[in-house]
Amino acid sequence: MPETHLVTGAAGFIGFHLANRLLKEGHRVIGFDSVTEYYDPVLKRRRLEILGKQEGFDFVEEALETPGALDALFSHVRPAMVWHLAAQAGVRYSLEAPESYLQSNITGTFRLLEAARAHPPRHLMLASTSSVYGANGKMPYAETDRADWQMSFYAATKKATEAMAHSYAHLYGLPTTMFRFFTVYGTWGRPDMAYFKFAERIMAGRPIDIYNHGDMSRDFTYVDDLVEGLIRLGGAVPPAPGARGAPIPGDSLSPVAPWRVVNIGNSAPVKLMDFVAALERALGRKAKYNFVGMQPGDVPATWADASLLEALVGALPRTPLEVGLRHFAEWYLMEYHKPEPVA
Template sequence: MRILVTGSAGFIGFHLSRLLLAEGHAVTGLDGFSDYYDIGLKRARHAELARHPGFEAIEGRIETPGLLRALMARTAPEIVVHLAAQAGVRYSLENPQAYADANLMGSFQLLEAVRAHPVRHLLLASTSSAYGGNTELPFRETDQAVSPLTLYAASKLAMEAMAHSYSHLFAIPTTAFRFFTVYGPWGRPDMALFLFTGKILAGEPIEVFSGGSAERDFTYVTDLVDAIRRLADVPPPLPGTGTPVGACDTLSSSAPYRLVNIGGGRPVRLDAMIAALEAALGRRAERILKPLPPGDVARTHASTELLQALIGRVPETPIGTGIPAFVDWYRGYYGV
């Protein structure tokens, strides 16, 4: 297939593109190389992908008017996976404009491009942060998500809503998926595992929020991109032409649209994650205990019923396997 991946120099976009290329697909990767974190890491990811003859790298920001429309007219993708976004919960308190530009206007430009050049399936990355102030666990896709706690979460909810309207109006088969704390090799430097590793190796203290009692549904990146790839083969049917897979299904009654969690459904305490990291590094961490920052939640826990029904599996790599794999990559990449 011909596949367009936005955010291909990002953590998840890189891993997904690599998987698609290994399967023999032609991948066009678009990335804006924002300076939110180390651009050198992003360029190293794209350089890895460029070793494959089936990869075409395009540099540009998704919010640029007409860029995506022209790119899709030229490359005629059958599948579009939209991963490009301004990420980060806490950064949205510092630079809200970046979220309006990338997550709102960028997603609008993408939807307009797909409207002009229809595809077999449009897949969109959302976030577990969209569940916001929900307190009932696990988070189910059928739960109402009307209380976002940060602009990041609000911008992703807005993207989901815009995508549903385009799916309804223009019969675009669309799947939006909510990620749960993705980690692994080539990860994002702003995330806890990456930050903790660097500080522990440098002999510096780490900041531990909520006394280490906060829980996250950690999802290993290769499990996540495997789920995306499998979901790509399951486009939602047009209204009246398909049957929901069960009571857990979010298949829209008015559009070929579905919302799916991608997580393992096994929350892990932050202090257990730190213990696994200490074991992998062979070093103890000095801790500075702090309260949860504004916008953070105490626990995330994905319901995996719908994902299991759609693709027959859920993310399964435990942190005891995933964290040592990340540490091996980190030591090799940074030479420490």
């Protein structure tokens, strides 16, 4: 049955894909985004243009942290589902502008939680990140593993939002699912992400920086697979204490609140140099390499244990890396690539 869904960060990479999927399923979608200049706002406007051409989409351009903005919106539209994807993203940028993370990720999420407390949705879905696992060396990462040693301020703010949301779920009975993303890639992506930067430099004939001298791996997750996981997970509302059946092995369900955290990843880490080779094939160009050391705040590897996700929603599609990068390359070359002028 069609419902009203609020998607914060609707002009962003994942928010755009999620909103697009919800619209195609016949839901009304309220997009909320401040359209910052952290990366190319023209790209964000183009995403919004695509969403705006579809029936059922409305957009509010405002910052999360603006006092009263979210509360007024919640009271007006009363969303059945809330998908909180808006955030100041990026590990490396958090070294340069940490206060923007404090405002958007902490204060902004607080404003959202307050609005949800006053006007409770059926299910509150909040984005976290695999970066919260930080210095935990156990692989693959499971939701019940310790996540206490964040390596960047970005990761620290996202871990804080998990704790904040848990407290609201406990105090006000808000059914809440936190989802930890693992290196999402695909069409209409973010220019600040490594694969996007690689594509730009490869096509321009400039060397790409290979961190930790190539000794890195990531659990790359294609955006369409991620959105499918989110849609299914939206239907898996965490039950309140006292209303639970048989426990699910490895569940992160809180003992005192209708709250859980779930990994969304491909469960198949790929070595960085293998990823670059696949991107080269997709673009039809060879890269020039500049091998450098590890960046502050970064981790050498990520690997999701997705068994809880599959226990909750069933087996998910896993787009092969070659296929996902081919889709990205086709979009990038047709829609975004700007050839440098010949001198």
